[in-house]
Amino acid sequence: METEPAVQDRMQAKKEVRRIKNLPTVPGIVAKISRIVENPETSVAEVGRLIAQDQVLSAKVLRMANSAFFGMSRKISSISQALVILGFEVVKGLVLTSSVFDMIQKSMAGLWEHSIGCAAASGVIAAHLGRDDAEEILVAGLLHDLGKVVLALNLPEEMRRVRERVAADDIRFYEAEGLVLDFDHAEIGQWLAEHWNLPESLAEPMRLHHRPEKAVLKPEWTAIVHVADIIVRAKGFGHAGDDIVPPLSPRAWEILGLRKTDFLPILEKLDPKLASLRDLTALN
């Protein structure tokens, strides 16, 4: 008697996987950028002009480029300047984030704040470790929970069941997904990344930020996003579906070579950033 409904639930969930293949389409601007950069003749200025055509979007991108994320000493006043200073991949990540901003906002209260908090923490940890790809890792932090957005917007019924389970059993969102669905936001994130042709270096942290020990392409990126996710939750900045600090992967900790005493300098750098990032909570 007990198993019957559970089995039905699972079958139902399997069907949902197929339904979810109707993933949101990649934002037009991102598709266009990807297309024109395939041409080796394309110049930075051309990419800049393409993005700048959409004034609302470029204003959002510039706000992020000038935010506490990057701590620029000089104001970035144009997209082409952003391309030169931050690099193409980072600007593309900001364009993508800006164009799905409304989706993230609509999906779940607090998820946008969680995402920018995780981005800032990823950047701070990477910089603390002396890495020179901190800006790119920051973008990975920004997008890590995009699967939750799709879950909320495309599968509201499943989302409701997961959230009920979180509340009823006092468990984490990720654990509840495991109990209620045949997939989780990390897998959805992976499907979305494939569907949108995102670079594997962004897809891997989306898929594995809760199991960072499985990462092979860029284990440090996924490990950093994993630790950053834990830190923003511990800070109580934003909301990611539950209020429990998730377990820390010993392997991720080891990969990064972090020590317990590293938390203090990391948090001291992160706190003022989080305070001023509250500005970005309304990106319009």
Place this chain on the structure above:
Amino acid sequence: MAKRIAVDKARPGQILAEEITRQDGVLLAGRASEITEGLIRMLGRMNIDTVVIEEAERRTREDILGEWQAELERIGRAFRRAADSPELGALRKTLIFLSEQERDKALASLELSEPAEGGEGAAAAGEGAAARAAGAGATPGPGQTSGGGAGSAADPRPDARGKPGARRPKAAGKDR
């Protein structure tokens, strides 16, 4: 909430409600950053004569202690399932240490702003000082609280550096 004031009325510790940029676009101080002695001196040299600050909401000593208590409770709840991890234990202790620092800073600035009002205000400031002294007594120094945390602020690098540095961040950087 935001208020434009003359630079000579600006005090260290006030929070900027608007960024300050030089005419050529160079950012001197970002929105939400704290005014420092150095910044005030620099603005003087650059002939910038007003800034926009966040008007401080007047918090009482009870507000400050109440908020700190609420933060401690939040931290306790957030870590309710993290008991068996020494790393997460260290993260929790560090958060508590920083919340105590924040509390003491808030109480100290309360004391600074209060005496000017005299009478009742001065009495409240006295109380604030007492609370702070008590707080300081109950609170071990940074070194004790976060188990070598203060030391780490001074030398977080030596160990942390060697390993990740050796990993060569860009080695796997062949993706698009």
